Amino acid sequence: MISGQSSSGAAANRIRSLYDPLATLLDSLNVAICIFDLDDRAALWNNTFLRFFPEHAGNVQVGEHYRDNLKRFYELRLDQREIQFIDEYIERSLARHRSDHPPYVFKHRERWVRVAVQNLEGLGKVRAWTEVAMPQQQNRNFFLPSSAPLEVVHLTSMANMPDPIVVLDLNNIIVSYNDLFRQLYEVPPDRDISGMTIEKLVQDLWCHHPEEGGGEHYERTIRPLLRDENRLAGVAYELPLPRNRWVRVVEQRNREGLRTCVHFDITRYNRERQELQRAESEARAQEARFRAVIERSPIGMSIASDDGTILEANEAYGWFLGYSPEELIGTKLWDFMDPVEQETARVVMADLVSGQIPSLEREARFVHRDGSLRWALQSAVHLTGGATNGEIISQIQDVTARRHAESERDALLTDLAHRAAHDGLTGLPNRAAFEECLITALRTARLGQRAHALCFLDLDGFKRVNDAAGHVAGDQILRMVAETLKQHIRPADFLARLGGDEFGLIIQDCDLETTMACASSLIKAVSTKNFSWDDQSFTLGLSVGITTVADRDLSVEKLMRRADEACYRAKRAGRNIAVVA
CATH class of the missing domain: 3.30.450.20 (PAS domain)
Known part of the structure; x- marks a missing residue:
C-alpha cells in the first residue's frame, strides 16, 4: 500500500487505518484501488494503481484533488486536436466520479481495464480497476454472437423493444438498429445506416440543423463528448440532439467487443429540474434492469x-x-x-x-x-x-x-468402465476382462514361478431350457448359475462369462490337485441344483476343461485354446466331468 508521507487530515488518517490491509490484499489479486475523501482528495492507493497508471508514480500526493489526477491522465491520452477540450473532459470525469455510475471498461497504455466506484459511508469513495481481456472484433453481419451477455435482446427482437437500440462494433460502426433508433436520429425509412459510424450519424443530424450551430457546434461540443465517452465502454452518458432534445445512452460491451446501446429519450425530463431528477432516476432504474440479466455474481x-x-x-x-x-x-x-x-x-x-x-x-x-x-x-x-x-x-x-457436474461425470465414467468390462446379463466380468486377468496371471507365472489354473466351464443340457421355456427363462437361469458358481470359488479367483452358456475361471496360486477339487465342487453344485422358472424345474450339468498357467506358456491364445479343447473332451467323455489338458 502507498499513502504518501504527509497527512491530509483526520479523514485521510481514518481511511488509511481502515483500508490499508485491504489495499495490500488487493495488490496480491492484481486489483488497483485509489480512495478519495469526501472532498475528492486522494487519501490512499496501492502499488497496482501505480502499475496500471504509471503517470501518477512519484506525482500523486495525499490531499491531491481528483481534478489534478485527471489532468495527468488526460494529458497523456489526448492528441493535439483534443487537448483544447481537456477541461471539459476533466469535469465530465469528475461528474462521473461523484455520481453512482455503473462499472465501465476503457483502454489505457495498451491495457484494458474495468473500473467501478463505491461509496464509503461518511468517508468518501473508492475507485477500483481490474484488468480484462481485450475485446475481439466480430463479424458485422451478425447481430450478436452466442456469447453476448445481453439475454434481454436475445429474448426480445429489437423491433419489439420499447426503446431505441443500436449495436456497434469495435470501430463504432453501426451493425444493427431498430426503427425507434432510426426515428430518434431522423433517418428516412428508405435509408440504411448500417456501416456508418455513430459519430458520422450524429454529425449528419447536427449538420441538418444549422439554426442550432450545425456542424460547427458538433465539432466544438458534441464530437469531443463522443470521443471521450466511446473510450469508456459501459459508462452511461447524456448526448444533446438538435431541437433541444437529450438522450441518455446506456451500453454493454460483450467479450467479442460488440456494444449494445440503448438510447433513452430524456428530453422532457430536462425541461425542469424536478422532471430531470425523475428522468435520471428512471434511467438508473432502467439501467439497473438492463444490467441485471448480465450481472456476474460477485465473490x-x-x-x-x-x-x-x-x-x-x-x-x-x-x-x-x-x-x-x-x-x-x-x-x-x-x-x-x-x-x-x-x-x-x-x-x-x-x-x-x-x-x-x-x-x-x-x-x-x-x-x-x-x-x-x-x-x-x-x-x-x-x-x-x-x-x-x-x-x-x-x-x-x-x-x-x-x-x-464432476460427480455426475465421474459416476458416468465409472458406469461406462463397468459396462465395458462386465457382462450385462449376469454382472460377471466379460471375455475382455477375463483375457486381461489371464495376461496378468501369465505374467506373474513367468516372473515369480507361480502356478495358476485356467478352467473353461460349459453347461450341459442348457439348450433344453431355451427350447422348453424360452430365452427369458434361459437368461434367468444363467443368472442363477452365475450366482451358484460365485458361491463355490475363493475370493481371489476370477470368474467371468465368456458368452452363451460358457464361463471362464482363473484359479490363483494352486496346484493341479486343488484345481481338480474346485472343479468337482462346481460340477456338484450345478448338477445337484434344481433351477426353477415359473412352474418348471430344470437340472443341468457342467463340463470343465482345465489347463495350468505356468512360466512355460507362451500366449493367452494358446492357453484359451488348450482349455477349450479340454472342455470339449469332457463333453465327449460323458459330461459332468473335468478333463485336464
Whole structure:
C-alpha cells in the first residue's frame, strides 16, 4: 500500500487505518484501488494503481484533488486536436466520479481495464480497476454472437423493444438498429445506416440543423463528448440532439467487443429540474434492469478476527449461505461448514494465523440456511501489523455446480468402465476382462514361478431350457448359475462369462490337485441344483476343461485354446466331468 508521507487530515488518517490491509490484499489479486475523501482528495492507493497508471508514480500526493489526477491522465491520452477540450473532459470525469455510475471498461497504455466506484459511508469513495481481456472484433453481419451477455435482446427482437437500440462494433460502426433508433436520429425509412459510424450519424443530424450551430457546434461540443465517452465502454452518458432534445445512452460491451446501446429519450425530463431528477432516476432504474440479466455474481468476502469471528461480510457472502451480512457478524468462519469439516477448518485457520502456512486455498462444503450442502473455493490470508491487529481476509466462490457436474461425470465414467468390462446379463466380468486377468496371471507365472489354473466351464443340457421355456427363462437361469458358481470359488479367483452358456475361471496360486477339487465342487453344485422358472424345474450339468498357467506358456491364445479343447473332451467323455489338458 502507498499513502504518501504527509497527512491530509483526520479523514485521510481514518481511511488509511481502515483500508490499508485491504489495499495490500488487493495488490496480491492484481486489483488497483485509489480512495478519495469526501472532498475528492486522494487519501490512499496501492502499488497496482501505480502499475496500471504509471503517470501518477512519484506525482500523486495525499490531499491531491481528483481534478489534478485527471489532468495527468488526460494529458497523456489526448492528441493535439483534443487537448483544447481537456477541461471539459476533466469535469465530465469528475461528474462521473461523484455520481453512482455503473462499472465501465476503457483502454489505457495498451491495457484494458474495468473500473467501478463505491461509496464509503461518511468517508468518501473508492475507485477500483481490474484488468480484462481485450475485446475481439466480430463479424458485422451478425447481430450478436452466442456469447453476448445481453439475454434481454436475445429474448426480445429489437423491433419489439420499447426503446431505441443500436449495436456497434469495435470501430463504432453501426451493425444493427431498430426503427425507434432510426426515428430518434431522423433517418428516412428508405435509408440504411448500417456501416456508418455513430459519430458520422450524429454529425449528419447536427449538420441538418444549422439554426442550432450545425456542424460547427458538433465539432466544438458534441464530437469531443463522443470521443471521450466511446473510450469508456459501459459508462452511461447524456448526448444533446438538435431541437433541444437529450438522450441518455446506456451500453454493454460483450467479450467479442460488440456494444449494445440503448438510447433513452430524456428530453422532457430536462425541461425542469424536478422532471430531470425523475428522468435520471428512471434511467438508473432502467439501467439497473438492463444490467441485471448480465450481472456476474460477485465473490463473497469477509473479514474475521484471529479466532475466526466474522467482523464484516458482504452481500455475496451472505447470499451464498442464505443469511444477511448482519446475521453473519459474530459467527465463526467454520460455523456454516459441513460438521465433518469444521474441525479441519479450525486447525487450518489456526495454522494460517500462526504463520505455519502463508495463505489458504481449499474447497469445502458449506451448509446453506435451507439445509442444502454447497461447495465453495475458500481462500484466505492473514494480515498483521498496522491497524489490522491481526485479521483474516477470506473469500468464497460458489463451485457447487462444477462439483455436481464432476460427480455426475465421474459416476458416468465409472458406469461406462463397468459396462465395458462386465457382462450385462449376469454382472460377471466379460471375455475382455477375463483375457486381461489371464495376461496378468501369465505374467506373474513367468516372473515369480507361480502356478495358476485356467478352467473353461460349459453347461450341459442348457439348450433344453431355451427350447422348453424360452430365452427369458434361459437368461434367468444363467443368472442363477452365475450366482451358484460365485458361491463355490475363493475370493481371489476370477470368474467371468465368456458368452452363451460358457464361463471362464482363473484359479490363483494352486496346484493341479486343488484345481481338480474346485472343479468337482462346481460340477456338484450345478448338477445337484434344481433351477426353477415359473412352474418348471430344470437340472443341468457342467463340463470343465482345465489347463495350468505356468512360466512355460507362451500366449493367452494358446492357453484359451488348450482349455477349450479340454472342455470339449469332457463333453465327449460323458459330461459332468473335468478333463485336464
